[in-house]
Amino acid sequence: MELNARIPDGPLERKWDDHKFRLRLVTPANRRKYRVLVVGSGLAGASAAASLGEMGYEVLCFTFHDSPRRAHSIAAQGGINAAKNYQNDGDSVHRLFYDTIKGGDFRSREANVYRLAQVSANIIDQCVAQGVPFAREYGGLLANRSFGGAQVSRTFYARGQTGQQLLLGAYSALERQVALGTVKLYPRTEMLDLVTVHGRARGIVTRHLVTGEMERWAGDAVVLATGGYGNVFFLSTNAKACNVTASYRAHRRGAAFANPCFTQIHPTCIPVSGDYQSKLTLMSESLRNDGRVWVPTKQGDTRPPGQIPEGERDYYLERKYPSFGNLAPRDIASRSAKDVCDEGRGVGPGGLGVYLDFADAIARVGEQTIRDRYGNLFEMYERITGEDPYQAPMRIYPAVHYTMGGLWVDYNLMSTIPGLHVLGEANFSDHGANRLGASALMQGLADGYFIIPYTIGDYLAGTRLEPVDTSHPAFGEVEAGATGRIRRLLSVQGSRSVDDFHRELGRILWDHCGMARTRDGLTRGLELIPALREEFWRDVRVLGEGEEFNQSLEKAGRVADFMEFAELMCRDALHREESCGGHFREEFQTADGEAQRDDERFTYVAAWEHAGPDRAPILHREPLVFENVQLATRSYK
């Protein structure tokens, strides 16, 4: 396997423009002759499908939801970054680029990140034109807020529902194309595998979730926009259906998986309340604009927060990181919360929580202003916990939130399988070892609206594609494999439910490949996971039939893939003997407990090649070359 990132030559500022000029084009009249299969309908998938449809390609868009509008992008709360510099506070494309590279702890590609910063401004233009109701100042112009890891205000937002509004914008553009006939939409249709012909991605096999019917779809290119794999931990802020199946199946067919150990633990989530817990709920990072994070200075202090005097509180983020304070990046804020809880200073049941306190902000700007800014988040907190955050501080704890790792892609967003393009959270390209807040929405829409429409044309125009339809034997083989897996899952008829196995897998990963990792822990994880996988295939209980609406069966297929994928994560975490961003190896830290990178050995993307069942994956390295920024130890002090 050869990794060619295809990063254009020339100065950073000109790479994308020059590259766009060099890309081959498909003339408007020829575009309808090409069929593109888009899997996923979140920000990346919907924006890509709509844009490609507008250009005149024949687009088929698949989603396992009942409607594209339910994709998990909808749950993003806080905002979307863009280098508009509307606040006149020193922002620029270069600063957004630099903040993102630094925030990612120097483990992402300069060229990709610079392009992301460049197109960020176009995204805001596009979304405003679609009718996205961003927050406005009284003069009618767009408002901004601050987010973690930045010292400028560049985040655009629509209350605490920015993801919802951006997704509804992309969804409306998509539905417009459906009405015009350029895009055909296939809801409640789940991709189970990728079909390659002569090494190129030429189709997919799906299962219709209502009827259980297996279907084959042939096309000239495949676009995966299938999100991240945070649910491998069972408990995460991801929606329940988020899964790794599409990415992992593509990986098994030849797509390299990059940096799978780079997972983001978000610092501000509502703590776990019991063993029935089905998911964790995020409280937007935007709350850290006004909320102050603290724990008692004394261990085991069980007094209610109101009775703990100012002098006996430790505002540890402000103390440790005075220049960024409560807006330190996510990885740092999460690890700091873990540290104070490990010291026995956590609050709430089990001591797994820290306070996020709005008392000072309410005193400063008034309760109504806080209500205007975060009202829906405060309500959500009260609904879940039964506590009123206007009266007492919120309790928060870190939770798995986002995955920076993903399928390896080149500068054109194409994986190591020609014709297979990967967008949004499903790829690895832009966030390095840690993603900054409000950058996921930016990346999903950048990929879908402004990058894939250019790069996919280059692939289609520059490739001689033989006609392939679903009668090709490759489709039959892939479908038979997928059907066989379903039969196998149904035939085990064991004693443990799918969720029961999934919870156990999640616990193994949280304990051994979570916020802090060690050689011993990861080695242990690599023993436990295959044993659990073996037990899964021997003892899982999936009731019902394959040819019907069967949610247990859907979950079983996804968990089966998580069981294999989890091993790849641990393997990657074990090999990376350094700490960077969200990947914290306890053996590699500075005297004051900060992540210690090893740039000599690990300034590369780890891209793993599947070597076949029961064989260790093969590691390929894409060196990261920094010509425009100096590798520095990240400091937010």
Next chain:
Amino acid sequence: MSATFGLTLKVWRQATPHAKGRFETYRLANVSEHMSFLEMLDVLNEDLIGKGEVPIAFDHDCREGICGACSMMINGRPHGPQRATTACQLHMRHFADGDTVIIEPWRAGPFPVIRDLVVDRSAFDRIIQAGGYISVSTGSAPEANAVPVPHEAAERAMDAAACIGCGACVAACPNASAMLFTAAKVSHLGLLPQGQPERYQRARAMVRRMDLEGFGGCTNYGECQEACPKEIGVEVIARLNGDYLRASLTARETRVAGPE
């Protein structure tokens, strides 16, 4: 530490769209007050799987009240008793030991049952296809601050745009009308300067699609706004009626887009 209690659940079970459905009664002990309603159903489903019974199918995903997937009548009310709350955000502290809870799917002709509590809401997507958008292709947008939007207009548009497309409004309406859903989108776009060029055509096309899908007419019961988990008010319906009336009066100048 937290209180636990027992419930009797009467749940609608229906194996296929055309099968005859029935209520099944289940007893569940050890319900924690901190569980969400859907977590309570998860626990019931784990019990059922343990006994070798097929678990209850229900739509759900984000469990944060924003994706709009969850869709069940709880004691006769869409999403249950708590105001402005989806079923996934409803917590068991609102129920008491010994309560009987009746759980049904949305009941409306245009939302046929798929299985148990799962219904087909694709009619909503087709209403959006008829005109719930601003026709702006990627790349053709002007600079974002070129057109100021008054703060108040943006806020009112956001109020309407908060719709999660769950269908509670239809489920609550004695006529199974989709007016609140349709009007929310018409209002969201019609309140913004960007939405003006297609404003009247949009209202007409979307209402027409709504009628074709078999949703009933609005007779001002107002049950929809009571059921809406995002508290969208019936004033959006007044706005839609105004736009629709004007569109009808000027019909010759407009063209209805979208599938017939």
